[in-house]
Amino acid sequence: MSTSTAAHAPGGKLLSNRFFQTVLLSNILLQIGIWVRNFAVLLYVTDKTGDDPIAVSLISVAEFAPIFIFSFIGGTFADRWRPKRTMIWCDFMSAASVFIVLLTIMFETWEAVYFATFVSAIMSQFSQPSVMKLFKQHIHPQQLQNAMAIFQTLIAIFMIIGPTLGVIVYQNFDINISIGVMGVAFVLSALVLFRLPADIKSKSETAGTGKVMHEMAEGFRYVWRSPVLRTLCAVFALAGLSIGVAQTLGLFVVTERLGQPKEFLQFILMVNGCAMLVGGASVVWIAKRVSPQKLLALGMIVGALCTAAIGLSTNVTLTLVLQFVNGLFFPIIQVAISTMMLQWSAESHVGRVNGVLSPMFVGMMVIMMASAGPIKTVLPLVSIYAGAGVVMFIGVLVLIPIFKHKAPEHASNQQAAPEMGLH
Known part of the structure; x- marks a missing residue:
């Protein structure tokens, strides 16, 4: 075999x-x-x-x-x-x-x-x-x-x-x-x-270079025609906005909310990394029992609650626990998104779907990383983290309409037409 x-x-x-x-x-x-x-x-x-x-x-x-x-x-x-x-x-x-x-x-x-x-x-x-x-x-x-x-x-x-x-x-x-x-x-x-x-030679490989722009446009149309991939775009953007806050303002949580020296941030990152290790191992077991859409919603609900609570907490132990729980569920978000992207994309469009979705997350995260500092000058840290939690929870609400969708079996077929199995 x-x-x-x-x-x-x-x-x-x-x-x-x-x-x-x-x-x-x-x-x-x-x-x-x-x-x-x-x-x-x-x-x-x-x-x-x-x-x-x-x-x-x-x-x-x-x-x-x-x-x-x-x-x-x-x-x-x-x-x-x-x-x-x-x-x-x-x-x-x-x-x-x-x-x-x-x-x-x-x-x-x-x-x-x-x-x-x-x-x-x-x-x-x-x-x-x-x-x-x-x-x-x-x-x-x-x-x-x-x-x-x-x-x-x-x-x-x-x-x-x-x-x-x-x-x-x-x-x-x-x-x-x-x-x-x-x-x-x-x-x-x-x-x-x-x-x-060995690679399998595809038809697109022999296509002329003049068709590149057409294939790029087709990639955007392919994502837009799929309700699941279209929803993932919105979820990616919302998750990026929320996570960008934590990436940027974690140091201020340490110094302002916990009253600890800035060096204490390394312990928070270490706790978060250990939790991600445990979560990555656990999701293998969970993934067999829960659809990727519900898995993603679960991870984002926990992320939303933990983000808001981290901004509110002034207790070191509680913050570390929240960081651990947040890190525990972060791999669930990543695994669910990757799985959905693969399951709902025909093989011939996987690269372009990835190319459309990835910048949505990173782009929004970088925008928030650049904006978080100025926002902090006018809003208290508690309000910013609460807002980030709300944004993440909105992502959960966006997901609800696609809970009923099942991955098309023919998405794995390289010759699958873009219009098929998307609705």
């Missing part, structure tokens, strides 16, 4: 699937490279600039800007190109950019570290939709939610150990070794991906 056939057998064990093993190992290597990059570059820039806030903020710009610029473009081309080949080339190109940066740093051009982050973020906009496309090909629909849960658990693990790993590499060696680790991790990831099954 082939890998693909075995993967589509409902009773097959997910972790024994060669495709899933390969993608997991590749993702582990990428996570190592990404977290070493994140913290080595952060510490290096602060050392070079004397904690200049503008220089530090440019790191986030280099990381998030490609999501706005290249997400939908990357998704469109991911639908046209062969996914295995796309992923391998993206990892090799990320590695090449890292080694170019290493050479420039040796000649004292330290600003080049922004380039490594920027190029790596661009490549991920082409690579990630290709991964999702392969999931449609090689993972049975009944196993998609469990597969997403395992990936979320892996990400949670690196949220706990990643910062420490990055700090250790940078502090014990230097930026040159740190960048070398990044490059090696990307190269190894590319080599691991050669284990993937």
